[in-house]
Amino acid sequence: MVHALERLVVRHTHRLPVPTAVGRDGAGGGAVAARRFDAALMSVGFKLSAELLEELSGRAPETVVALAARTLDTVREIVGDHVRHNVYFVDFPAHVPDTLDFWRERVAEALGDEKSRAGVLEQLSDGAVDLLTLPSYGTYRHTYADLLAAHDELIAAAGDRITVLHLAGAPDDEAAALYLALAGSVTPLGEDDLKDLAVLAGHCVDGPQPETIPVRESRAVVNRARLAAGADLLLDTVTDVLRLACALSGGDVTLREPTRFRALSRPVRRAVLAGLDAVVAAAPAKLADVAAHREPWKRLGERLHPHEYPRWPHAAEVFAVARGERRARSFDSLVEERLGRNDVTGAAELLTAAPGRLFRALDRLLRTADGPERREAVLAAAERAAPHVAGRVVLSLREHVQNRADGGAKQRVFVNRTGGAWVTADTRPPLPEDVRERLLALLDDETRRRLPAPGHLVVDPAVLDVALPLSGRATAAGLGVLPRGSVSPVDGELLRFFMYWKQTRRSTDYDLSALILDADYETVTWLSYTTLTALEGEHSGDITNAPDGASEFINLRLGAVRGTFLVPQVDIYSGEDFEQVDESFFGYMLRDAEQAGRPFEPRTVRMKSDLRGPGRVALPLAFQRDDDGRWHARWLHLHLRGQPSANRVEENRVSVAVLLRGLLARTPLTVRHLTELMADTATTTSLWDGEAAAPWDEGTVPDGPVTYIGLERPAGLPAGARVLTPENLRDLIPS
Incomplete structure (x- = not known):
């Protein structure tokens, strides 16, 4: 352990x-x-x-x-160096053949093979050949040792x-x-972090506990550990109990996916029902939350057998509501009733009892309010509720409002909790400018009030364009990964994408591709198994089965790229999806032209992230060239639904272009925003990348607290400094 x-x-x-x-x-x-x-x-x-x-x-x-x-x-x-990264073309990126020449060679080899000749001739007579039926296509033709022998050692570079x-x-x-840190996070954790929290909660159940566990999913994971240890449960809503039941059954504590509830032991049933009874007894109005998850409650009732425990009658009321035997009007229905009567002021006043919901509905309320008096009433309700709203909701609304200016984006981009994304036209009228400015001031004042005094604030300029991690679900697990919307510089002559996957039970074919778009988001070209070479670079070859794991690479010369955008993607051609395979990940490397080395060199890896998500096409990030010719990475962490099989870059290039255009039209809320607010109360603010001497004169180390925000922890910080890097940047979000 x-x-x-x-x-x-x-x-x-x-x-x-x-x-x-x-x-x-x-x-x-x-x-x-x-x-x-x-x-x-x-x-x-x-x-x-x-x-x-x-x-x-x-x-x-x-x-x-x-x-x-x-x-x-x-x-x-x-x-990503724990596996062996082989490639189809042993000396990649050298000597990658023209695509059609390569295909012709594979057909010729098949015709020379007695076992495959008849089948290939039959296909040729029909006018087309399925590449997957050719014996030398899609499988490694050399060992990993042969690959190592074919490449020179990597030359170290600065x-x-x-x-x-x-x-x-x-x-x-x-x-x-x-x-x-994880249990007390004010932002939702990603899937991997939730799994780690489960391990830590079991180990630390008898030790110090956070003052609060603000995120409900995290609370469910901690409650499972507390239940196993016989400790008191942390419950204040009926949905907390439902999430705990999902955790006990190994299900989805976010309640996005249905959970198949397991049979529970009698002591566990008693503990869950007792907790549920206490919640309802203390606040009967919380029965209104049952309707939002009526079906899961019905299924859970079949496992808990509440009728066997008459001593907890309030718990039984939950299941009566779920079955429709008792009515409990939801809070949302009361709000909708007022809006249906065009009583915007009444809806806003009602929502002050649920400040977070008020802030999430604020745009709609302000658009619905006709006349300055009603808008003033809505804004006044928001001002009264602001101190009681979670910090990440305040910042999320701030990001939303800054993108609602007149003449802003004409498209709406929706991204769900699992990274699925889609675009639609934005038909909403803009918010009046005076209303927008007032909201921005309110939100900034509220954020500034909550931020701790940083003392001497030291900031690495490279972190300023990193998007605030308002949700851990907007970032995949891995190395060098930044939240969705972040922008980071790309310095190097050669950019190399890599992708690895290992199937679990059935033959699985993933394809690495790179789409190149011009400034108008029109297709210039692409690299994939159907286009092995282009002016910009080379593809390492198509591998179509991965029982022992397989890798694909794309090598790009940034100076030769004819477009403005580079969009790598991983397409599932056939087999298991990203949630089913044993392992899958994507990343990129940067090299100087003379460095040589193997196709995969861990020292040159700048980013590696796990591939997890619901779609059949993964879009980890995109690269954009600015007007000065410099390249930047723009972090996406998105998935397209794609087709059940045979996904190809050629088929989804229009969808990718539309999505990218919509995303880049939005301005994310970045670290820069919070550092500017923190600077108002800092004793001193310094910019420092950790490379030069410390940002203070020799012998004058600050006496008070030091807060450092950067991409990596530098040497030279005084003892006790608060350090915020991408690994714990969520701690920057005020509670």
């Missing part, structure tokens, strides 16, 4: 816990092992901080070696990625801190 916790800490914080059970070696016997550990880490783009290297040098050699083995396994998986691992405390202390 300790090793599992150590792994979680490394992945989430890029800090390495050092075991406390083994004492220090006063002779410094671990120095050689520590230096070897550091060298091995550098081969995959990681490095020990000076403080961590010094600490390990004083430990026993066997302790360092064991820690190094575990850590190397962890960081290799983080960067631009290679180096991710520093910093010294952490004891594993239990670090695990407890990570648990408090």
Whole structure:
């Protein structure tokens, strides 16, 4: 268990816990092992901080070696180096053939094979050949050892990625801190973070707990651990109980997908029903929430058998409402009733009892309100409710309002919780400018009031265009991944996409493609298995089955790209989807032209993210060239529904262009917005990328608190500094 916790800490914080059970070696016997550990880490783009290297040098050699083995396994998986990345063309990107020539060669080989000749001749007589029936198409024709022999060693370059691992405390202390951070997060966690929280909650159930668990999904995960340990449950709505039941059955605590409830033991049934009874007894009006999830409640009732427990009559009322035997009007129906009577003022006043819902409905209320008096009443209700609204809702509304200016985007882009996206025309009238400006001022004042005083605020300029992580679902798990809407610079001559997948039960074919669009979002060209070469670069070849895992690559010379946008995508041609495969991930590397090396070199990986989502086409990010010729990554984390099979870049290029145009017309709320608000109360604000000397004069380290916000933790910060990087940027969101 300790090793599992150590792994979680490394992945989430890029800090390495050092075991406390083994004492220090006063002779410094671990120095050689520590230096070897550091060298091995550098081969995959990681490095020990000076403080961590010094600490390990004083430990026993066997302790360092064991820690190094575990850590190397962890960081290799983080960067995607835990698997063997082979390619169809052994010396890729050199000597990739023309697509039609390659296909003709495969047909000729098949005709020369006695086993396949008759079938190919029959297909030729019909005028077309299915590539998937050719014996030499879609499967590796050489071993991984052959691949290594065909490539020179990677030449080290100053631009290679180096991710520093910093010294952490004891594993239990670090695990407890990570648990408090995840459980107390004010923004919803992603799927992977929820799984990690479940592990940590079970380990930390008897330790310190966060003051509040604001996110309901997180609360359900923690409640499952508390129930197993016999601790009191944290419940204040009937839906909290439903989420807990989903967690107990291994289902979806977000309630997006139906859960097949398992049979529950009698002690668990008693605990769940007792908790449900207490919630309803304390506030009978909460029965109104049942209607939103009527069917799940009915199915859960079949497992809980509430009729067997007459001592909890209030719990039985929940299931009576679900069955329609008792009426409990929902809050939303009361609001809709007032709006149906054109009583906008009454609807707004009613919604002040649910401040979060008021803020989510504010645009509609202001559009519906006819006349300045009614709009004033709605704005007054918003001002009274503002102090009681969650910080992420305040910021979400701020992002929405800044994009509602007259003459703004003419399209609406909808992105659901799982990354599914679609675009439609925006037929809403714009908000009056005076109303919009007043709302922006209200939201900024409320955010500024909640932000803690940062003391000396130090900001890496590279983080300013990172979108605020208002939801963990807007970011995939991985390395170097930023929230949806973020913009980050891309520096290098060669851009190389990579994709890996390993099927679980049935033959699965994923295809890596790259679409190139001009400034008007018109197609210039693409690279895929149907277009292996173009002026811009090369495709590594099509692999059509992955029982042992398979990889595909696209190599691009950025200076040769004829368009404005590069949009990589992963298309499911056949087989298992992104949720079914054993593993799948996407990423990109940056290199100088003379670096050589294997198709996959971990030191050059800038980003690697897991591929998870409901669609059949994944769009992790896009690349855009600005007017000065510089390239930037724009983070998408989106999925298109696609077709059940045979998805190809040629078939979805129009949908991708329309979606990209709609997304780029919106302005996300970024770190820049919060740092500007924080600067109002900072004692000093400095810009610092960590490369030069510290942002204060030598010998004048600030006495008070220091808050650093950047892409990575730099050396030279004073002890006790608050550090915010992409790994914990959610902590920047005020509660």
